[in-house]
Amino acid sequence: MSLEFEKENFDQLFEEAFDQKSEEINEQLSRKILISMVGDVNSGKSSTINKLMDKDLASVGAQPGETVQIQKYVYKENIVFVDTPGLDDVVEENSDVTIKYYQQSDVVIFFLNAAGTVLSENELKNFRKIEKITNDIIIVLNKIDAADDVPNLVKYIQDHTDYAYPVVPISSRTGENIGMLQTKLLEVLEKKSKDVLMAQNLKDKSSIANKWILAAGASSAAVGASPIPGSDFIPLTGIQVGLMIKLSTLYDKPVSKENAKELIIATVVGNIGKTVFRQIVKFVPAAGSIVGASVAGAMTVALGYAVKYMHEHDIELRAEQLKTIYDKFLKKEKKNPSI
Known part of the structure; x- marks a missing residue:
C-alpha cells in the first residue's frame, strides 16, 4: 500500500476517528x-x-x-x-x-x-x-x-x-x-464510561495524563504500526486522536479538528524519524518497558507528552510547536545521553 494512497485516504480516516472520539467524550461529559x-x-x-x-x-x-x-x-x-x-x-x-x-x-x-x-x-x-x-x-x-x-x-x-x-x-x-x-x-x-468526566474535575491532572499516555502507548505498541502508514494506520490514528481529545478535555482546552490533524500528520507522516521517538521516550518514566521496541508505541507516547506539555504551558496545539518541543527533548538527550 503506497504512501500516496494512504495520504489520499487520511482525511476520511481522521474525520471518522475525530468525530467518533469527540462524540464519545461529549456523551461522557453529559452524564x-x-x-x-x-x-x-x-x-x-x-x-x-x-x-x-x-x-x-x-x-x-x-x-x-x-x-x-x-x-x-x-x-x-x-x-x-x-x-x-x-x-x-x-x-x-x-x-x-x-x-x-x-x-x-x-x-x-x-x-x-x-x-x-x-x-x-x-x-x-x-x-x-x-x-x-x-x-x-x-x-x-x-x-x-x-x-x-x-x-x-x-x-x-x-x-x-x-x-x-x-x-x-x-x-x-x-x-x-x-x-x-x-x-x-x-x-x-x-x-x-465516566472516568473522563471525573478526571476533568480532579486536582492532580498531571498523573492522570501520564497514565492515559502510557496506556495509549501500550495500545499503539500492540497495533505494531510504524511511522510509514500501512495496514495498521487506521487503528493507530484512532488511538492517537482519542488520546489528544482526552488530554484536551482533561485540561479543559479543546483541540480543533484542524490542529489535531496537523499534529497527527506531523507525527505519523512527517519527517520525524523513528530514532527520534525512541530518544524522546527515554524521558518518560516507565514508557520504555511499556512500549518496548515498538515505533508506534514510542510515537504515541512522544505525541502524548508533547500535547500534555503544550496544555500545561498554555501553548497552542500546532504542528510547528510540536517540532520545537521534540527538539528540546533531543537537545537534552545530547547533553545527557544516559537518561
Whole structure:
C-alpha cells in the first residue's frame, strides 16, 4: 500500500476517528456521577473529598458522636458526593434513604479510621450489608499519619473483606496517597464510561495524563504500526486522536479538528524519524518497558507528552510547536545521553 494512497485516504480516516472520539467524550461529559461516602463522623470524609477535588466542597469539623443528616455536595452540577452520618445512623435509622443512594451510586467509598478501632464488629456488619447492594466499593483507611504498622492494618482489612475490594491507606490531613485514591476511583468509573468526566474535575491532572499516555502507548505498541502508514494506520490514528481529545478535555482546552490533524500528520507522516521517538521516550518514566521496541508505541507516547506539555504551558496545539518541543527533548538527550 503506497504512501500516496494512504495520504489520499487520511482525511476520511481522521474525520471518522475525530468525530467518533469527540462524540464519545461529549456523551461522557453529559452524564452524572454519584459517589456515596460511608463512615463515622470522625473518619475524615469531608476532608478527603476536599483534598481530592482541591476545593472546600464539604464542611469539616463535625464532633465525634454528633448525629448529622445525610448531606449532598454538588460539584459543577453533574458530580454529587453524598456524605452520610455515622454507620449506626446510616444503616439502622436511615436505611431506606441510604439504600437508595447505594443503589444509584457509581462508587461507594467506605471510610475507616486508622487511628481508631479498624473494622470493628459493627463496621464489618454494616459493610456486609452494603456489599449486598453494590460491589462498586473502595475502602479508604484514613488518618494513617496517626497510626502505626499501616501495612498490617491494610492486610487485616483485606483478610476480613475477602480481598475483593481495593483498600487505599491515606491521610486526608497531609495528602499522602490521595493520588492512589484518585487512581482507584477512576478505575471504577472507567468501567462505567465516566472516568473522563471525573478526571476533568480532579486536582492532580498531571498523573492522570501520564497514565492515559502510557496506556495509549501500550495500545499503539500492540497495533505494531510504524511511522510509514500501512495496514495498521487506521487503528493507530484512532488511538492517537482519542488520546489528544482526552488530554484536551482533561485540561479543559479543546483541540480543533484542524490542529489535531496537523499534529497527527506531523507525527505519523512527517519527517520525524523513528530514532527520534525512541530518544524522546527515554524521558518518560516507565514508557520504555511499556512500549518496548515498538515505533508506534514510542510515537504515541512522544505525541502524548508533547500535547500534555503544550496544555500545561498554555501553548497552542500546532504542528510547528510540536517540532520545537521534540527538539528540546533531543537537545537534552545530547547533553545527557544516559537518561
